[in-house]
Amino acid sequence: MASRYVAAYRQFWRLNTLTLLEYKANFFIWFAFTIVYHGIAVATIWIMMSRFPSMNGWRWQEVFFLYALYMVGHTLNNTFFFTIGEVPDHIREGRFDRFLVRPLDPLFQVLSQPGQIWPDEFAIALVFFAFAQGAVHLQWTAAGALLLVFAGLGGALIDFAVQLFVATLSFWVIRMDALRWVVMSLENDFTRYPLSIYNKAVRIMLAYVFPFAFMNYFPATTLLHKTSQAGYTVNPMLGWLTLAVGAVWFSAAYLFWRAGVNRYQGTGS
Amino acid sequence: MAYGAYLEFAKRAFSREGTYRPQVFTHIASVLLRVFLLSTLWTALYRNNGMQAGIPLHAMITYATLALLLDLIYGVNGAYVVREKIREGSIAIDLMRPISVPLYVFADTIGQTAFAALQIVPALALSLLLVHVDAPQSALHFGVFLVSVGLGFIVNFALDMMMATVTFWTMEIFGVQLMVQFMTSLLSGALVPLYFFPQGVLQRLALSSPFAAIYNAPLSIYIGKVGDDGLLPMLGFQLIWAVVFGLAAFVLWRAGERRVVIQGG
Amino acid sequence: MYRRTLMMIRADRLTKHFRTLRRKDGVLGTLTSLFSRHYELKEAVRDVSFELQAGELVGYIGPNGAGKSTTIKMLTGILVPSSGDCVVNGIVPWLDRRNNGKHIGVVFGQRTQLYWDLPLIESFALLRAIYSIPQDVYTRNLAEFSELLNLDEFIRTPVRQLSLGQRMRGDFAAAMLHNPKVVFLDEPTIGLDVVAKESIRGFIGRTNRERGTTFILTTHDLNDVEKLCERIILIDRGQKLYDGSIDAIKRRFGRNRILTAEIDGYCADCDIEMAGAKLLSQNGNRISFEFDRESVRADELIVALAKQYELKDVTVTEPALETIIRQIYISGLSPDPLLEGALP
Known part of the structure; x- marks a missing residue:
C-alpha cells in the first residue's frame, strides 16, 4: 500500500521536472519574477525605514531578517504543497471526481498533481536568508541552527495547514478565490512586521488563531534576543514551538478536510 | 459606429461583475484588513520616530487608506481580457467586428470600474470605523482630486493595455507583466508615499516618473501635500503622461493589429 | 455451452x-x-x-x-x-x-x-x-x-x-x-x-x-x-x-413503420384511404406513409397503393432507436405500464 504512494510520488517529481524542461523560458521568467517580487517587498521595508529607522526597537535589518525567515517556511510549503490552492478549481471544474475513483487518498493526489513545481523559490529564500543573517550578524550556535530547522519545517507546516483549511472551505462555498486571497494577504502582510506593533487582539490572532507569528516572529525574537521590546515581552521558549504548533494545526486542518470530502460526497456540489 | 454601443459594453461589464457575491464582500474585507494593518504600522513608525517629510500621521493614514480604496478601481485591469483573447486566438474575430478593440476594452473596463467604484462606498464607510480619514480641504480640492484620479486611471489603463498588447509578440510575457505591476505599485506611491524615498536623485526620479501620475498625484493633492499653486502643474504633469501613454498604447496596438492581419495571428 | x-x-x-x-x-x-x-x-x-x-x-x-x-x-x-x-x-x-x-x-x-x-x-x-x-x-x-x-x-x-x-x-x-x-x-x-x-x-x-x-x-x-x-x-x-x-x-414501442413509394408519373394529391395508415410527406413523385404494424400489414398497403398508382420502387423502414426513445420522452408515459413485461 505504502509502496503505491512512494512510486506515485516519485513519478510526480519526475513529471514536474519534465514539465519544467518543456517550459524552460517560462521557468526563467518566473524565477526572475520571484526575485523581483521579494526584492520589492524588501525594498519597500528599506525605503520606509530609511525615514523611520525604528519599528518598536527593530532596525530595518532585523525586519528584513523577519521577512527572510518567513520566506523560508513559506517557500518550503510552496515547494511541496503548492497545488492545494487548486482545490477550488478541481471542484468547480469537476476534476475532483477523478481523485475519488482512484485507489489513493484524495489529498495525496491533490498534492501530487504534476505541474511546473520546483524548489527554485525555496533556493531564492535561502539566498535572501543568507543575506539577512549577515545583515543582523547572527551568532551561529548548534541550538540556533536547530531552532532554525524547526522554524523552517514548522513554518511550512503552519502555512500548509492554513491553506488546507481555506481550500477545504471550498467544499461549502464554490467561489473561494477571494477569501483565499484575504488569508494570504493576512499572512503575507502581517508577518512582515514585528508582532509588538499590533494591538492585543491581532497579537492573539497571529499567535493562536492563524499562528503565522510562529513562522518568523517568535523564532526571530529568540534568535536575535529581542524577546522584550517596547514594553512587549515574549517568552523565549515560544520560538522553539513552531514545529509543534504546525503539527497541531495540520491535524486540525486535516480533520476539517475529511469533513469537507464527506460533504462533497453527500452533495456532489 | 455609434458610441451607444460602447455604453452598452460598459453596462454589460457592470452587470457581469456583480455575479460573484463572495468576491465583493471579501474584496471589501481585504481592504479593511489592510487599512487596519497600515494604520497600525504607520502609527508605530510615527510613535517611534516622529513626523517625517512634513506629512503628519493623520495625513499619512488618510493617504494609506485612500490608496487602498483607489486600488479597488485601478486594480480592475480590464485589459487582461486582451491577453486572453490573443492567447486563444479569438482576437481575430474581434478585429473583424466594426468596432475599435481598444475602445471596446476601455468601455468594458469603465463598466467594471463603475462596479468596483460602488464598493468604495461601503469600504470607506467601514474604514471610517477603524481609522480617521481627513475630510477634503474644500470642494475645489475634492474636485481637483477627482479629476486627478481620472487622469491616473487613464495612465494606469494605458499601461495595462500596453502590457496586454505585448502578448501579440510573445505569449510568455505574463511573468514580466506581473513584475511591471509590482514595480509600478512601489514607484507609483501605492505602498509608500514617494516623499519618503531617500532624498536626492532617487526621490526626484520617483516623483517625475509616469507612475507618479497614478497614485502619488491624486493622493498628494488630497492630503494637501500639493499647495494651491501646485494643483494645476500637478494636473498638467498627469495630463502629459496620460497623453503620452495613451498614444503609446494606441501605436503599440496598431502595430500588433498589423502583425495579426499580416501573419494571421 | x-x-x-x-x-x-x-x-x-x-x-x-x-x-x-x-x-x-x-x-x-x-x-x-x-x-x-x-x-x-x-x-x-x-x-x-x-x-x-x-x-x-x-x-x-x-x-x-x-x-x-x-x-x-x-x-x-x-x-x-x-x-x-x-x-x-x-x-x-x-x-x-x-x-x-x-x-x-x-x-x-x-x-x-x-x-x-x-x-x-x-x-x-x-x-x-x-x-x-x-x-x-x-x-x-x-x-x-x-x-x-x-x-x-x-x-x-x-x-x-x-x-x-x-x-x-x-x-x-x-x-x-x-x-x-x-x-x-x-x-x-x-x-x-x-x-x-x-x-x-x-x-x-x-x-x-x-x-x-x-x-x-x-x-x-x-x-x-x-x-x-x-x-x-x-x-x-x-x-x-x-x-x-x-x-x-x-417491438413494443416501435410499432409504426414508414413506407416510401416512388410513383411513375405525376400526381398532385396522392393519398390513400386506409385505416391505420396516414400520409406523412410528398416530395415530387416520392410519397411516404406512416402505418401501424399491428393494424396494417405492409403488403396490404402496397397492394392498395398499386391499385391506384404505378409503383416504381417501394421501401419500408423501421424507426431508429432514437425516434422511439424521443417518443417515449415526449409522450411522458408513467413508468409503470412500460416496465410491465418489459423485462425479458
Missing part, C-alpha cells in the same frame, strides 16, 4: 437529493442576489434498481438532467446515496472507495485524466504507479491498446497538442491500463468525428468480448448504444422507465 454468470453490479432503490441554488438575471437580480438566495430541493435519482452480470455492456440513457451522471457517481463511490444501496464487484463503493477504485475504470468524456503538458506516455507512467500495475501487465496492455487505438502515432506528443479524437483514445487506454473489471463511460464519444467514434466503439466492443470487461455506457448518442449494447436502461427525471433489450423496446 455452460457459462457461469457473476453479478457485477447491483443497485437497489438508489435515491439522491440535491439542494440547488436558484439564480436571477439582470443588473437588479445581480444586486439582490448579493443579499438573498433561494434554494430548491431536487430529487436527482429516485428508487433506481437494476442488476448487471459480469461481461455485460449496458447503455444507460436518458435526456439531459435525467440523473444518469448522478447514478454513475454513486456507483463509482463519488457520491453517497440519500437512500438505497449498491454493490459493485462485491464492494459498497462509498464505504470502501479506495478498494473500489482498484477495480473500476472511468472515462469522463469531457474531462481528461491525462496531463496536458506532458506526452501521453508520461500520464500512463504515472497511472502505472498509482494503480501499482505489474510491469508485464503494463507492457502487455500498452502494446494491445496501442495496436487497437493506434496510439503509436502520438504517444510521445504532449496531450495539449492532440486532437479530441486522439485525446479520447488516450483516455480510454488510461482508464483500462489496470485491467478494471467494470468501466464506466460518461459521454465517451461527445464531440468526436465519425472515424474517431468508430475507433472507440470498436475498442469498447472488442475489450468487452475478449476480456469480459463489464461496461456501463452513458451517452446522448444512441448510435453508440444501438451499435454496442443489447440491453439498455432508460431513465428520465430520476426514475427508471425501461430496462431490457433494444429489440424488445423496438
Whole structure:
C-alpha cells in the first residue's frame, strides 16, 4: 500500500521536472519574477525605514531578517504543497471526481498533481536568508541552527495547514478565490512586521488563531534576543514551538478536510 | 459606429461583475484588513520616530487608506481580457467586428470600474470605523482630486493595455507583466508615499516618473501635500503622461493589429 | 455451452437529493442576489434498481438532467446515496472507495485524466504507479491498446497538442491500463468525428468480448448504444422507465413503420384511404406513409397503393432507436405500464 504512494510520488517529481524542461523560458521568467517580487517587498521595508529607522526597537535589518525567515517556511510549503490552492478549481471544474475513483487518498493526489513545481523559490529564500543573517550578524550556535530547522519545517507546516483549511472551505462555498486571497494577504502582510506593533487582539490572532507569528516572529525574537521590546515581552521558549504548533494545526486542518470530502460526497456540489 | 454601443459594453461589464457575491464582500474585507494593518504600522513608525517629510500621521493614514480604496478601481485591469483573447486566438474575430478593440476594452473596463467604484462606498464607510480619514480641504480640492484620479486611471489603463498588447509578440510575457505591476505599485506611491524615498536623485526620479501620475498625484493633492499653486502643474504633469501613454498604447496596438492581419495571428 | 454468470453490479432503490441554488438575471437580480438566495430541493435519482452480470455492456440513457451522471457517481463511490444501496464487484463503493477504485475504470468524456503538458506516455507512467500495475501487465496492455487505438502515432506528443479524437483514445487506454473489471463511460464519444467514434466503439466492443470487461455506457448518442449494447436502461427525471433489450423496446414501442413509394408519373394529391395508415410527406413523385404494424400489414398497403398508382420502387423502414426513445420522452408515459413485461 505504502509502496503505491512512494512510486506515485516519485513519478510526480519526475513529471514536474519534465514539465519544467518543456517550459524552460517560462521557468526563467518566473524565477526572475520571484526575485523581483521579494526584492520589492524588501525594498519597500528599506525605503520606509530609511525615514523611520525604528519599528518598536527593530532596525530595518532585523525586519528584513523577519521577512527572510518567513520566506523560508513559506517557500518550503510552496515547494511541496503548492497545488492545494487548486482545490477550488478541481471542484468547480469537476476534476475532483477523478481523485475519488482512484485507489489513493484524495489529498495525496491533490498534492501530487504534476505541474511546473520546483524548489527554485525555496533556493531564492535561502539566498535572501543568507543575506539577512549577515545583515543582523547572527551568532551561529548548534541550538540556533536547530531552532532554525524547526522554524523552517514548522513554518511550512503552519502555512500548509492554513491553506488546507481555506481550500477545504471550498467544499461549502464554490467561489473561494477571494477569501483565499484575504488569508494570504493576512499572512503575507502581517508577518512582515514585528508582532509588538499590533494591538492585543491581532497579537492573539497571529499567535493562536492563524499562528503565522510562529513562522518568523517568535523564532526571530529568540534568535536575535529581542524577546522584550517596547514594553512587549515574549517568552523565549515560544520560538522553539513552531514545529509543534504546525503539527497541531495540520491535524486540525486535516480533520476539517475529511469533513469537507464527506460533504462533497453527500452533495456532489 | 455609434458610441451607444460602447455604453452598452460598459453596462454589460457592470452587470457581469456583480455575479460573484463572495468576491465583493471579501474584496471589501481585504481592504479593511489592510487599512487596519497600515494604520497600525504607520502609527508605530510615527510613535517611534516622529513626523517625517512634513506629512503628519493623520495625513499619512488618510493617504494609506485612500490608496487602498483607489486600488479597488485601478486594480480592475480590464485589459487582461486582451491577453486572453490573443492567447486563444479569438482576437481575430474581434478585429473583424466594426468596432475599435481598444475602445471596446476601455468601455468594458469603465463598466467594471463603475462596479468596483460602488464598493468604495461601503469600504470607506467601514474604514471610517477603524481609522480617521481627513475630510477634503474644500470642494475645489475634492474636485481637483477627482479629476486627478481620472487622469491616473487613464495612465494606469494605458499601461495595462500596453502590457496586454505585448502578448501579440510573445505569449510568455505574463511573468514580466506581473513584475511591471509590482514595480509600478512601489514607484507609483501605492505602498509608500514617494516623499519618503531617500532624498536626492532617487526621490526626484520617483516623483517625475509616469507612475507618479497614478497614485502619488491624486493622493498628494488630497492630503494637501500639493499647495494651491501646485494643483494645476500637478494636473498638467498627469495630463502629459496620460497623453503620452495613451498614444503609446494606441501605436503599440496598431502595430500588433498589423502583425495579426499580416501573419494571421 | 455452460457459462457461469457473476453479478457485477447491483443497485437497489438508489435515491439522491440535491439542494440547488436558484439564480436571477439582470443588473437588479445581480444586486439582490448579493443579499438573498433561494434554494430548491431536487430529487436527482429516485428508487433506481437494476442488476448487471459480469461481461455485460449496458447503455444507460436518458435526456439531459435525467440523473444518469448522478447514478454513475454513486456507483463509482463519488457520491453517497440519500437512500438505497449498491454493490459493485462485491464492494459498497462509498464505504470502501479506495478498494473500489482498484477495480473500476472511468472515462469522463469531457474531462481528461491525462496531463496536458506532458506526452501521453508520461500520464500512463504515472497511472502505472498509482494503480501499482505489474510491469508485464503494463507492457502487455500498452502494446494491445496501442495496436487497437493506434496510439503509436502520438504517444510521445504532449496531450495539449492532440486532437479530441486522439485525446479520447488516450483516455480510454488510461482508464483500462489496470485491467478494471467494470468501466464506466460518461459521454465517451461527445464531440468526436465519425472515424474517431468508430475507433472507440470498436475498442469498447472488442475489450468487452475478449476480456469480459463489464461496461456501463452513458451517452446522448444512441448510435453508440444501438451499435454496442443489447440491453439498455432508460431513465428520465430520476426514475427508471425501461430496462431490457433494444429489440424488445423496438417491438413494443416501435410499432409504426414508414413506407416510401416512388410513383411513375405525376400526381398532385396522392393519398390513400386506409385505416391505420396516414400520409406523412410528398416530395415530387416520392410519397411516404406512416402505418401501424399491428393494424396494417405492409403488403396490404402496397397492394392498395398499386391499385391506384404505378409503383416504381417501394421501401419500408423501421424507426431508429432514437425516434422511439424521443417518443417515449415526449409522450411522458408513467413508468409503470412500460416496465410491465418489459423485462425479458
